[in-house]
Amino acid sequence: MEWPSKLPLSGNTIFTVMSKMAQEYQAVNLGQGFPDYPMNSLLVERVSQAMKAGFNQYSPMAGSVKLREVLSKKIASLYKTIVNPVDQITIVPGATYGIYTALTTILKPGDEVIVFDPTYDSYIPNILANGAVAVPIPMNYPDYTINWALVEASVNINTKAIIINNPHNPTGAVLSKEDIAALRAIVHRHQLIIIADEVYEHIVFDKKEHESILKYPDLLERSYVIFSFGKVFDCTGWKLGYVVSSPDAMLPFRQLHQFLAFACNTPMQEALAAHLETPDHYLGLSDFMQQKKDYFQNLMAQTSFKPLYTGGSFFQCYSYAHLSDEKDTEFVQRLVKEYGVATIPLSPFYSNQEDRKVIRFCFAKENSTLEKAVERLKGV
Numbered sequence: 001m002e003w004p005s006k007l008p009l010s011g012n013t014i015f016t017v018m019s020k021m022a023q024e025y026q027a028v029n030l031g032q033g034f035p036d037y038p039m040n041s042l043l044v045e046r047v048s049q050a051m052k053a054g055f056n057q058y059s060p061m062a063g064s065v066k067l068r069e070v071l072s073k074k075i076a077s078l079y080k081t082i083v084n085p086v087d088q089i090t091i092v093p094g095a096t097y098g099i100y101t102a103l104t105t106i107l108k109p110g111d112e113v114i115v116f117d118p119t120y121d122s123y124i125p126n127i128l129a130n131g132a133v134a135v136p137i138p139m140n141y142p143d144y145t146i147n148w149a150l151v152e153a154s155v156n157i158n159t160k161a162i163i164i165n166n167p168h169n170p171t172g173a174v175l176s177k178e179d180i181a182a183l184r185a186i187v188h189r190h191q192l193i194i195i196a197d198e199v200y201e202h203i204v205f206d207k208k209e210h211e212s213i214l215k216y217p218d219l220l221e222r223s224y225v226i227f228s229f230g231k232v233f234d235c236t237g238w239k240l241g242y243v244v245s246s247p248d249a250m251l252p253f254r255q256l257h258q259f260l261a262f263a264c265n266t267p268m269q270e271a272l273a274a275h276l277e278t279p280d281h282y283l284g285l286s287d288f289m290q291q292k293k294d295y296f297q298n299l300m301a302q303t304s305f306k307p308l309y310t311g312g313s314f315f316q317c318y319s320y321a322h323l324s325d326e327k328d329t330e331f332v333q334r335l336v337k338e339y340g341v342a343t344i345p346l347s348p349f350y351s352n353q354e355d356r357k358v359i360r361f362c363f364a365k366e367n368s369t370l371e372k373a374v375e376r377l378k379g380v
């Protein structure tokens, strides 16, 4: 029997493919976006304490009350916006789930959603699984800025939403105040919903301010803004995040969420609630990651790769166009096999598989890991 599938053309993601190859060839893995250094031991301790204290049963559907309250305080202090923890924040099992649930809440078959090429790999499959249509807008190369006139021109009667990812994976691009102004004009003019993926909110370089949608109440009114604890506290394996929206938008989101995950891991929510009481636990992250990025860039200056600009996230892209004509998906395989370094090619992030001969490195790694990788890349 031919089994039905919502995504019949989907294979393994590029992260699965490259991580498997990295293991097989014992390569230094600068591919997938996760730290190889240990997470904060106090936070680990807090999880055991919560378990021992008996926080082992279902949490409330919207998430731990304590955690939502501390998040509301964090948002007020960082973005000067008052968000009610009761009906404007929901704890979810990872940002990926938050994005899928937000899209599934709002989309009907035939609706169109604007995404940017290159785009984080879950968005388009999430849109397709809802019978909706992804409308990719190419980001400008090589600075990965957005051509807002092109965005405006692609809006039509079926356009329901726009997905923004700031800071951006895979490129590290960040949105400026001018970008937000352009976005504002378009979403208000055409009554669009914004899905804002801000999982790298605390990793913005050069002392720039993160342009969160949460800073702008008129935009928050028409948005789901999505965060991940994994990227902030070096615990991507916990798969825990949260969604912020207006009360009107949160109601239908929760109507769906209560029949999908229903609730998230209780002891980890307890631990995070206690940990977030100390803002120093997340406010130093941009500086820490900037040091990693600068260290990596300085090392990479000894190789022939050409850096592109990154303004935030765990990632730095490099061009190898002057070194080889190989397709990026083939080039990264050769880097693993011949040089023992795993990276991620950018073409799988493009809806048309466009190959600009650019590859992505994750520098959220121990300095010794970065040194080892670059030593190997000097020969390329």
Ligand SMILES: Cc1ncc(COP(=O)(O)O)c(C=O)c1O
Binding pocket: 033, 093, 094, 095, 096, 097, 120, 165, 168, 169, 197, 199, 227, 228, 229, 230, 236, 239, 240, 241
């Ligand atoms: C842009 C972006 N969104 C979402 C996610 C997924 O976050 P989570 O692990 O919380 O589902 C990632 C992880 O790499 C990401 O880079």
